[in-house]
Amino acid sequence: MELLRVGICGAGNVGGAVIKLIKESSDLLLQQGGVSIELIQVGARKGRAVVPYEDLDVTTDLMEVANNPNIDVFVELIGGTELALELIKTAIGNGKHVVTANKALLAIHGNTIFELAREKEVQVGFEASVAGGTPVIKALREGLVANKIEWFAGILNGTSNYILSEMSNENTEFSVALNKAQELGLAEADPTLDIDGTDAAQKASILAALAFHIPFDSSKVDYGGIDAVDLEDLKYAEELGYSIKHIAYGSLLGEEVSISAYPTLVSHDTLLSQVGQEMNAVEIFAQGIGSTVYYGPGAGPEPTASAVIADLVDVAKGSWHGSSIGLSKNTAGSKNLKHMSRYLRMKANNEPGAIANISSVFAKNNISIEALIQHESKPKSNEELGSVPVVILSGPITDNVAEELRISIENMTEVSGRVKQFRIHTKID
Numbered sequence: 001m002e003l004l005r006v007g008i009c010g011a012g013n014v015g016g017a018v019i020k021l022i023k024e025s026s027d028l029l030l031q032q033g034g035v036s037i038e039l040i041q042v043g044a045r046k047g048r049a050v051v052p053y054e055d056l057d058v059t060t061d062l063m064e065v066a067n068n069p070n071i072d073v074f075v076e077l078i079g080g081t082e083l084a085l086e087l088i089k090t091a092i093g094n095g096k097h098v099v100t101a102n103k104a105l106l107a108i109h110g111n112t113i114f115e116l117a118r119e120k121e122v123q124v125g126f127e128a129s130v131a132g133g134t135p136v137i138k139a140l141r142e143g144l145v146a147n148k149i150e151w152f153a154g155i156l157n158g159t160s161n162y163i164l165s166e167m168s169n170e171n172t173e174f175s176v177a178l179n180k181a182q183e184l185g186l187a188e189a190d191p192t193l194d195i196d197g198t199d200a201a202q203k204a205s206i207l208a209a210l211a212f213h214i215p216f217d218s219s220k221v222d223y224g225g226i227d228a229v230d231l232e233d234l235k236y237a238e239e240l241g242y243s244i245k246h247i248a249y250g251s252l253l254g255e256e257v258s259i260s261a262y263p264t265l266v267s268h269d270t271l272l273s274q275v276g277q278e279m280n281a282v283e284i285f286a287q288g289i290g291s292t293v294y295y296g297p298g299a300g301p302e303p304t305a306s307a308v309i310a311d312l313v314d315v316a317k318g319s320w321h322g323s324s325i326g327l328s329k330n331t332a333g334s335k336n337l338k339h340m341s342r343y344l345r346m347k348a349n350n351e352p353g354a355i356a357n358i359s360s361v362f363a364k365n366n367i368s369i370e371a372l373i374q375h376e377s378k379p380k381s382n383e384e385l386g387s388v389p390v391v392i393l394s395g396p397i398t399d400n401v402a403e404e405l406r407i408s409i410e411n412m413t414e415v416s417g418r419v420k421q422f423r424i425h426t427k428i429d
Contacts, residue, residue, distance in 0.1 A: 002035045002316040007065040007096075009043035009087055010077030011050045011058075014101060014128075017305035018077065023053055033313040040071045045078075066090040073315055075308065076100040085109050092116045092124075099311040101128035101304055107202035110209065110216030114325055123318075125311030130203045131156060131280040133303025134296030135310070139284065140210040147286035149211040151251035151338065153425055154282035155275050156203040156261070158298040159187045159194035160226045160246040162278040164263075168234045168243065169276075174227065186278050186299075196225035197246065200261040204248035207282070208259045212252050213328035220332035222399070223261040233345065233420065236391045237265050240371060242343075243273040247425055251338045255329050258336040260399075265343050267426040271295070339396035341370060341424040346409060347387040347416045348374075354414040355390065361408050368395035387416055393424065 006022070008015055022029075022039050030036050041057045043065040044050050048058045059065065066074055066087045074091035076084050076098065084105050088098050089112075098117070100106070106113070106129055117124045127137045131154070140149070155161050159181055166177035178195070181187035193199045201223040209216045226246050237244050247264035250257065266273040271293045275281040280298025285291050297303040348354045355374065362369050371393040397405070406421040 004035055004037050004312060004316040005040050005070060005072045006037055006075060006312065007041045007043070007068050007071035007073070008039065008075040008077060009062045009065050010075075010079070011042055011044035011046070012077070012079075013301040014304045014308070015042075015044075015077040016050070017301035018075065018308050019051065019053070019056075021305050021309055029309065029313070033316075035313045035316040037309075037312055037316075041065050041068050062087055063090060066096070067094060069094075071096060073097045073099060073312060075312070076102060076105075077308070079104075081105050081108055085112070088113055089116060092120050092122055095120055095122060097123045097125075097315045099125040099128075099308055099315065101126070101308060103129040103199070103202045103206060106216055107205045107218035108216075110206070111326060114216075123315050125315055126206070127311050128304045128307035130206050131282060131294070131296065132158075132298045132300065133306045134280055134282070134294050134298060135307070136207070136282045136284075136294045137210060138310070139292070139294055140207065144284065144286050144289075144292070147288050149252065150285050150287060151249070152207055152211055152282055152284045153272065154204075154207070154248045155245050155272060155280050156248045156282070156298065157194050157200045157246060158278035158280055159191060160197075160200070161275065161280070162186050163195075164226055164229065164234075164244055164246065165276045167229075167231060168238070171231065173231065174229070195227055197223040197261045200246060200248045201259075204250060204259050204261050207248070208250040208257060208332065209325045211250060211284070212257045212330045213325060214257055214330050214332050215326040217332060221259045221261060222336070224263065226263055228420070229263045232389070233343075233422070236345065236373065237343070239373065240265075240391075240393065241268050242266055242424070243268065244422070245272060245275070247272070247423070249336065249425075251336065252330065253337050255331065256337060257330050257332045258338065259332060260336050263422055265422055265424040267424070270425065272425065336399045339398055341396050341426065342394040342402050342405075343420075343422045343424055344392045344394065344406065344409065345420040346390050348390045349414045349416065350386050350388045351414075357414050358390070358392075358409060358412065361405070361412070362392075362394065365401070365405060365408075367397055367401070367405065369393070370395055
């Protein structure tokens with residue numbers, strides 16, 4: 001039996017769930033994990049009022065926990081970046097192992113944290129930082145250690161996935177789906193980081209660091225949000241055999257890594273297309289075994305707490321080996337270099353030759369057209385009179401070529417308004 005003495009900073013939703021698991025599931029942890037976890041101290045800025053266990057040592061001085069000589073592992077669950085970083089640096093400096101669920105912290109300061117951990121020869125567990133209770137990080141650092149990762153594609157934000165699912169299933173507008181997500185507690189009062197893609201981008205940078213052994217650097221992630229998707233896009237996607245999901249994507253070509261997170265059409269014959277509501281899933285493609293998919297709850301106190309406890313068990317057993325993050329020759333670029341098919345939606349003039357002229361732009365750039373839909377025009381306003389909606393699916397092209405193509409079409413006299421462009425993710429045989 002391993003004995004682990006733990007100090008926790010943060011007693012909110014996740015911290016409270018972790019404390020409860022440690023206090024009330026000790027027999028199960030010992031039986032299934034072979035580890036006895038002793039909670040030595042809790043740091044809570046609101047004090048004992050938020051910790052419903054009279055026998056616990058509770059302090060409002062969070063730094064006291066990081067400096068406590070009686071703990072083996074420091075668990076950071078306060079969120080934010082600056083104070084969290086100082087607490088973790090202090091704990092590591094004192095020779096403590098660290099477990100955190102803080103994705104923003106790792107995306108911004110992960111390199112500093114892991115460099116200090118290597119110097120002090122301590123472990124850093126962060127399973128809970130990506131996909132909640134879904135063990136995708138464990139899969140990357142252990143299960144797929146013998147395989148070279150070529151790419152990953154994942155639904156990493158439960159809020160955005162719920163909103164897109166609700167829009168598609170209930171035929172409702174974005175604002176209505178967002179309001180429902182907020183009512184159910186699936187979206188924050190200020191949902192900006194979920195809606196604009198920041199949250200998924202930060203998580204993608206963490207997965208990329210593990211998959212491709214590059215430094216943590218969320219500034220290298222190219223991303224956009226789900227507010228670019230409307231009901232018309234969802235309807236066209238369904239007609240063509242796709243769902244629209246917010247997909248975080250990382251790929252390795254040669255020694256160059258590209259990381260991104262955008263709304264993406266996902267073929268119905270892929271597992272990612274079937275991931276609904278607030279669930280998360282990650283598909284990882286590795287040499288030798290092809291695709292593996294990891295699915296589960298991506299957020300919420302209980303799934304996140306479960307991942308934190310799993311990290312504590314790994315730390316107790318010495319399973320969190322020295323990380324190779326940042327030690328490869330691979331470098332991260334800002335654009336996706338992998339060729340992917342594209343969805344383009346536009347309003348074309350309702351006149352002879354318009355579609356032929358648009359198609360000629362594809363031909364001039366040696367880009368194939370895989371599908372084209374032109375429905376009967378049903379104008380909703382005077383501005384739409386004389387135009388017809390057109391959707392084109394292109395053959396595989398890179399991000400740079402796709403953006404050049406979009407701009408070229410948008411500048412044509414036969415096209416009015418903005419041209420939408422989304423990636424397409426399909427099954428890899």
